[in-house]
Amino acid sequence: MKKIIVLILAFTQTIVYAQQKKVKDNFNVQIRLEKGDLNKDGLIDKTVITMDTIDTTVPLRLQIFLLQPNKKFKMVFSSTDVIEPKYVNGVHAKNQIPYFFIENGFLLMNTEKNDVRFEYKFIYKNGTFQLIKVSSVVYDGQNATTETVFDLLTGVRTETTTLLGSAKILKKNTKKMMIRPLPTLQNLRTLGNKLD
Template identity: 80%
Template sequence: MKKVIVFILAFAQTIVYAQQKQVKDNFNVRIRLEKGDLNNDGLTDKTVITMDTIDAAVPLRLQIFLLQPNKQFKMIFSSTDVIEPQYVNGIHTKNTIPYFFIEKGFLVMNSEKNDVRYQHKFIYKNGVFQLVKISSVIYDGKNSTIETVFDLLAGVRTETLKSLGSEKILKKNVKKIMIRPLPTLQNLRNFGNKLDLER
């Protein structure tokens, strides 16, 4: 009986090992690499976006690394959910691949979706990236743009209508909106358009 149990356990371990071998990391094409000091320790950290060209959806992975005092990089974030795949149900999304860069201690994401330009600004705190500001610019197709800035720390959303190619303000709307807890990079997609379109 003991021999049968040992055989079953060994067989089960072989199956698990075989399954693990089949799961291959195909994110082997680097799309973007940006560097900067993310946690204000004087060391140059980095963000890396890689693409899986084997998967039909062509998913993208964002990884963030902090440089350690021993000059080794430590990965503090890795996700394939932050950036949507290039294809959904076999159809190209036509959305640009976001730029992630580090500026004055903030992680900044510039992206464009459905002809709307977005900027998300995150701060690294207690092991998570908290969203502290989001802004967008929309061209109305005529002669004006709508610029929206949502300061999540202050809870103030400002929408400004401007003449195209000018700083002249045609209309301005300020609204108080408090969101707590703050969204994080990890759960950003779960919030959908709530942050962008809340009026």
């Protein structure tokens, strides 16, 4: 339970910091572009990450666009709050810029923070991106990894520790914890309060 709270709070702290900053709309460098069918309508949608190189914090903006039948893109999400700026208080944040993928109708965010790999899985529903799964993988620095998977739809959180290079399970814990309503990409910063 503590690891999943740390996992979510790490992401939450990034968003809270970004919301405290007033960011200019001068995002002039495209960092990442990913395409896929997000809403299962057969049209190829896209996610775009751009960087503001004028602002000293070097903020990053995530935008998500749905392709319309008229072949024009409609922006359904835009935020500078999702990704931590490259510089915090004048110091390089040293965090990886996340990857956003569209696979099988889901929005996936893969990132790494403090040597822990995270994946967030969202579904686009009723105009929002609902968080439905969070997972992390942690290496203990010796001979084992611990994978934590929290399925928010079922409320099942499973933590499995295995030996490196082996399928042998050293430890497995399963807990149930329902969170309703589901957190969204738009309000993910409030999730930490629901886990207390």
